[in-house]
Amino acid sequence: MNVAQLLARTAQVYPDAPAIFRGTRLVCNYRELARRAACIAGYLRNTLKLVPGDRVALFMTNNTEYLEAMYGIWYAGLAAVPINAKLHAREAEFILQDAGASALFLSDDMADVLPALQAPDLRATFVAGGDSYDELLRAAPIAQIEPRTRNDLAWLFYTSGTTGRPKGVIESHGNLLAMTMCYFTDVDPASRDDAIVYAAPMSHGAGLYNFPHVLIGARHVVPDSGGFDPQELVGLAAQLRNASLFAAPTMVKRLVEHVAATGADTSGFKTIVYGGGPMYAEDIRHALAVMGDCFVQIYGQGESPMTITALSRAQLAERNHPRYDVRLASVGVAQSLVEVRVADADGKPLPPDTVGEVLVKGAPVMQGYWNNPEATAQALHDGWLLTGDLGSIDADGFLTLRDRSKDVIISGGSNIYPREVEEVLLLDPAVHEVSVVGRPHPEWGEDVIAFVALHPGKTTTVAELDTLCLDHIARFKRPKEYRFVELLPKNNYGKVLKTELRKILMQETNRK
Numbered sequence: 215m216n217v218a219q220l221l222a223r224t225a226q227v228y229p230d231a232p233a234i235f236r237g238t239r240l241v242c243n244y245r246e247l248a249r250r251a252a253c254i255a256g257y258l259r260n261t262l263k264l265v266p267g268d269r270v271a272l273f274m275t276n277n278t279e280y281l282e283a284m285y286g287i288w289y290a291g292l293a294a295v296p297i298n299a300k301l302h303a304r305e306a307e308f309i310l311q312d313a314g315a316s317a318l319f320l321s322d323d324m325a326d327v328l329p330a331l332q333a334p335d336l337r338a339t340f341v342a343g344g345d346s347y348d349e350l351l352r353a354a355p356i357a358q359i360e361p362r363t364r365n366d367l368a369w370l371f372y373t374s375g376t377t378g379r380p381k382g383v384i385e386s387h388g389n390l391l392a393m394t395m396c397y398f399t400d401v402d403p404a405s406r407d408d409a410i411v412y413a414a415p416m417s418h419g420a421g422l423y424n425f426p427h428v429l430i431g432a433r434h435v436v437p438d439s440g441g442f443d444p445q446e447l448v449g450l451a452a453q454l455r456n457a458s459l460f461a462a463p464t465m466v467k468r469l470v471e472h473v474a475a476t477g478a479d480t481s482g483f484k485t486i487v488y489g490g491g492p493m494y495a496e497d498i499r500h501a502l503a504v505m506g507d508c509f510v511q512i513y514g515q516g517e518s519p520m521t522i523t524a525l526s527r528a529q530l531a532e533r534n535h536p537r538y539d540v541r542l543a544s545v546g547v548a549q550s551l552v553e554v555r556v557a558d559a560d561g562k563p564l565p566p567d568t569v570g571e572v573l574v575k576g577a578p579v580m581q582g583y584w585n586n587p588e589a590t591a592q593a594l595h596d597g598w599l600l601t602g603d604l605g606s607i608d609a610d611g612f613l614t615l616r617d618r619s620k621d622v623i624i625s626g627g628s629n630i631y632p633r634e635v636e637e638v639l640l641l642d643p644a645v646h647e648v649s650v651v652g653r654p655h656p657e658w659g660e661d662v663i664a665f666v667a668l669h670p671g672k673t674t675t676v677a678e679l680d681t682l683c684l685d686h687i688a689r690f691k692r693p694k695e696y697r698f699v700e701l702l703p704k705n706n707y708g709k710v711l712k713t714e715l716r717k718i719l720m721q722e723t724n725r726k
């Protein structure tokens with residue numbers, strides 16, 4: 215089944231239901247959203263002569279045309295290639311070339327990058343809101359949605375590429391439909407009264423969550439700012455009510471700090487889904503205290519979109535559970551359409567509470583990497599996806615992530631999981647953010663180094679941080695050095711770039 219059927223069905227059953235908003239202003243209902251998608255599809259197929267399976271890229275900041283364009287692509291049986299709008303033109307160019315994109319949608323604020331882009335397969339470019347886009351909307355609508363099978367490519371999702379070139383993950387129609395069902399069972403029973411707010415890039419997790427909300431006929435809201443502004447978000451939730459959103463842990467932290475400082479009313483928020491990077495136990499504890507039980511955690515990766523595990527609202531609310539502290543620091547339990555296991559280097563399942571690589575198998579798991587059979591063979595073994603994340607599963611089925619395998623520090627032959635040290639350092643109320651990495655050491659292999667950013671106006675000392683570590687973790691895990699910094703380097707999704715921190719340390723070592 216083609217994911218476009220989700221929109222067609224809602225447009226048929228609830229044609230007048232409000233579909234897309236810019237801020238609090240209604241842009242169109244479901245009838246009109248489906249009409250626009252069908253016209254875009256008509257143009258792409260009949261005028262541009264694209265054929266099913268061709269790739270069409272979107273290099274757009276969040277805007278109200280995003281969903282129209284994506285569903286136009288799917289109505290036509292084509293595949294969408296959403297590119298993170300914060301990427302450099304050269305990076306976008308790599309993706310256009312790698313995907314062999316035949317057409318490109320740009321938001322008007324990106325139009326000036328066009329002359330810089332070289333993509334030989336590109337036959338047409340449309341600037342959202344411009345003349346070329348209006349022409350699409352005037353085209354004759356496609357007669358019917360192009361049928362697609364479960365395994366056909368729907369969304370070519372480029373990994374963030376913190377190590378080497380980004381790879382195109384083949385997310386099929388079947389993968390995305392499975393993810394949609396998991397949203398209802400494991401994350402949130404979305405309803406027609408909900409408003410999903412796109413505060414994070416629509417090219418990534420936030421955009422993937424359009425599917426359950428299109429299926430149920432909810433409202434889709436693009437903030438006026440196009441992104442994440444805590445004050446705007448609080449205002450939007452208050453007016454729209456039943457607001458849901460996907461946010462990276464760093465965004466949740468900023469939102470919670472804003473609410474704690476202003477005492478703003480947050481009753482308009484229904485569900486805040488966080489994930490995509492580690493949420494420290496102290497931070498989620500604080501978030502729950504400030505905003506109440508509106509949080510759900512997911513753990514996923516492009517290769518199993520939004521669907522490996524989830525820590526539900528109910529589990530986060532069960533404060534009297536004897537293992538509550540462990541659960542709070544975990545990423546929850548396997549989502550309903552996947553099997554999750556922790557395995558050794560040979561893929562053999564490990565007993566409870568033993569650290570190994572996290573493996574996942576099931577309907578949402580990718581088909582492979584685009585034009586990259588070697589990487590596919592490395593990542594998929596017998597249907598199991600090797601996530602590259604290390605963790606352990608307890609007897610109750612809760613998965614606790616340690617780190618990405620490449621982030622583990624090996625010092626004097628012992629494994630040190632940076633996350634564990636980071637959790638301890640965050641117990642100091644002066645510490646705002648922290649990242650722990652290894653530095654090459656001639657004798658020990660690696661040394662533990664902590665980069666620490668403090669809350670403005672607050673202070674702490676190396677001695678205090680050291681005492682905290684000695685009180686909580688083994689001596690050999692404690693940092694040999696603390697570096698106080700103003701900010702930690704982050705990628706476009708707000709993830710701390712440990713590669714950058716390691717590079718700094720490596721350069722210093724080489725200079726010596």
Ligand code: AMP
Pocket residue numbers: 373374488489490491492493511512513514515516517545601603615618
């Ligand atoms: P990406 O494919 O860019 O979305 O990155 C996926 C990676 O982000 C995963 O393999 C994990 O290392 C990390 N990640 C995702 N969700 C979580 C989470 N809830 N907690 C900790 N790390 C996470």
